[in-house]
Amino acid sequence: MTAAETQGEPMPGWNFAEIWEVCATKLPDAVALRHGEREITWSAFDRRADGIARTLLDAGAGEQDKVAQYLYNCPEYLESMFGVFKAGLVPVNTNYRYAEEELVYLWDNADAVAVVFHGTFTERIEAIRHRVPKVRIWLWVDDGDGACPEWATPYEDAAAAGPGERVVAPWGRDGHQILMMYTGGTTGMPKGVMWRQDDLIHAVLPTTNAVFAETTPDYAKLADSIQGPGLQMIPACPLMHGTGQFTAFIALSNAGSVTTLTNRHLDVVEILDTIEAKKIQGLTIVGDAFAKPILAELDANPGRWDLSSLFLITSSGVMWSEPVKQGLLKHNPTMMLIDAFSSSEAIGLGQSVSTAGNESKTAKFVLGENARVITDDGRDVEPGSGEIGRVAVRGYTPIGYYKDPEKSAATFVTIDGETYSMPGDYAQVEADGTLTLLGRGSVCINTGGEKVFPEEVEEILKRHPSVLDAVAVGLPDDKFGETVNAVVQLREGATLDQDELIGWVKQHLASFKAPKRVVPIDTVGRAPNGKVDYKRLKRYAAEQLGVSLD
Known part of the structure; x- marks a missing residue:
């Protein structure tokens, strides 16, 4: 009992x-x-x-x-x-x-x-x-x-x-x-x-x-x-x-x-061996960071694994691209692929469901039953208008952040008499009602499902004796969705040692927060209020590193 x-x-x-x-x-x-x-x-x-x-x-x-x-x-x-x-x-x-x-x-x-x-x-x-x-x-x-x-x-x-x-x-x-x-x-x-x-x-x-x-x-x-x-x-x-x-x-x-x-x-062979041996029915991954290596292994070894028991793969938290979904479904056409648009603070913002012959487009989601997209001035985004808004969900939501009433009030807001969770995801609503996700409104970097706050990385970099100022930006990456990169303004007379700076960050923070690459700049160019133009510096880093932002 x-x-x-x-x-x-x-x-x-x-x-x-x-x-x-x-x-x-x-x-x-x-x-x-x-x-x-x-x-x-x-x-x-x-x-x-x-x-x-x-x-x-x-x-x-x-x-x-x-x-x-x-x-x-x-x-x-x-x-x-x-x-x-x-x-x-x-x-x-x-x-x-x-x-x-x-x-x-x-x-x-x-x-x-x-x-x-x-x-x-x-x-x-x-x-x-x-x-x-x-x-x-x-x-x-x-x-x-x-x-x-x-x-x-x-x-x-x-x-x-x-x-x-x-x-x-x-x-x-x-x-x-x-x-x-x-x-x-x-x-x-x-x-x-x-x-x-x-x-x-x-x-x-x-x-x-x-x-x-x-x-x-x-x-x-x-x-x-x-x-x-x-x-x-x-x-x-x-x-x-x-x-x-x-x-x-x-x-x-x-x-x-x-x-x-x-x-x-990540051991793709163990995943596939276990699915076959134990007749696993459901697999949970985090977007392309998991799905691409799985697909590559399946493509390299056609017919090696019996995946007939697997009818569901779910993902949340990072991009899961359409070509990868199509590739997985070719290996098991009976599967359903569910790409959930949710976060720790908000469940049910939306989802994208793919089946054989009906693969969803990347970042195209159907709005959840209790979700809406709201402009910064409090209006609902009209489908097809091209406006951008934050996605919000009502119903069953968290009660707040532990010991942080200020951030709780900013995320869990009252709209039309009901509590909505608005973690900060921005989106457009297309004419057909689907969502096009634009990412977090802040400069948060999502690398393989791990969220990295740039200022945290920047503060560590600025402690290094060779660095006068630094900005961390996320750049597109085929495997992880985004990678952390740094733009640094060196002190007079200092020279850039990329490996040393990356190692310096790893001494103080989790390895996934360390920049993969570091590029120098004459001046970060902070405004009088101390803020930086992240979009400009992201473009600069992309140009220096030969990364396309398209």
Whole structure:
């Protein structure tokens, strides 16, 4: 039985722990998580998550305390989230590419009291542990990289600590308890997007099971709707991002399974081998950065893989071009390709669906049911007018950014008496009602699905003794959509050493934020108010590097 059933009172709002406990009760022997040859059944998933919940509560975690997952894709990622949900705590994603300063900022900003981490990060954590005193418990996940440090608890010991019954904290569970998704966003340091579980469930799950559209949770009805294992899916992209995490929730909440890949870098052969061997039905990627290498491998080895089980590939967050979609469909014409226009702050802005013979044009999306495009002066963009506006979505939206009311007010706005999420994506509405996406209105750089805020890169560059001023710009890239590039104004007498500057940035920030190329300029040409003309400097960088902006 679930906690809601044993308590006997209707629960206000849907809750992930309750949903997954229903699945575990209904299909205890079905596979929930898979990693290589390792398989975890729903009953083991449930039991081990109880151990994590009990360990966190025994360590003093309080109602809605924050627990960070600092992990590569693995079963422990979702297992620990299940335990966090069971205990009425808040999971916090952590970008495993972050450097020390970024980790300190994130965990301090999130008020994290616990961190679940892969052993390979032990040395990095040891260097900053004294700077995050709020963290009281560290759960070490063995990945073969050294021994568990004395200051941490082995994850397996925690997972085995289940009391033999489902764990419910004194404060219980409900749909108002939150999940935090930290996003690089378009301005400033990463921000914690706060989703009520009930809102997130209503935003992502009803298209897969109508039960989740119910305002009042009906867990008995959910149990009746589960007649067998649900979607067997692979999140090829990181679970630390919304694209991978939210689609994993879809699979698990319908009693399906999530298969994580053993290679921590994109391994197309492993993806295709796993699809064939495990009869995977759904694959989640991040645009061309994943799709192009997959297509290249399929083209180079026609007929090698049986992909007949795969009926769905989903993507979000970066360009997925029409020719690549067409190429993939030639290898499996029965697939549906869904290109979702969403973000951590806004789900359902729009989508593009491609099937064999009906491939969608790049960046052409149908506006979501609850979405609209609004000009900067508050009008709806008329189809075919050529006007540009920001895409906004109402309905189930986050409640704001954690500890940031100013940015919350700028993104989650009231229009016609309803709350809309407006993350900053600009678009035109064509005469046929489709959207042409123009990108973020700011100068945010989207490289392979990772969002890079230019000022962050610029500040690091300007610390180098040879650099007087610097600007970071995104330039088109066939694989990653955009790459980070730098235009630097050198100090008098200094000479440009591109490799040194790139290495300098990598010492302070995640590698994906470092510029791929650096070009010099006589003067950045800041205005009196300190602002720069990013469009001009982007054109300059493109000309210097021979990159077309068309």
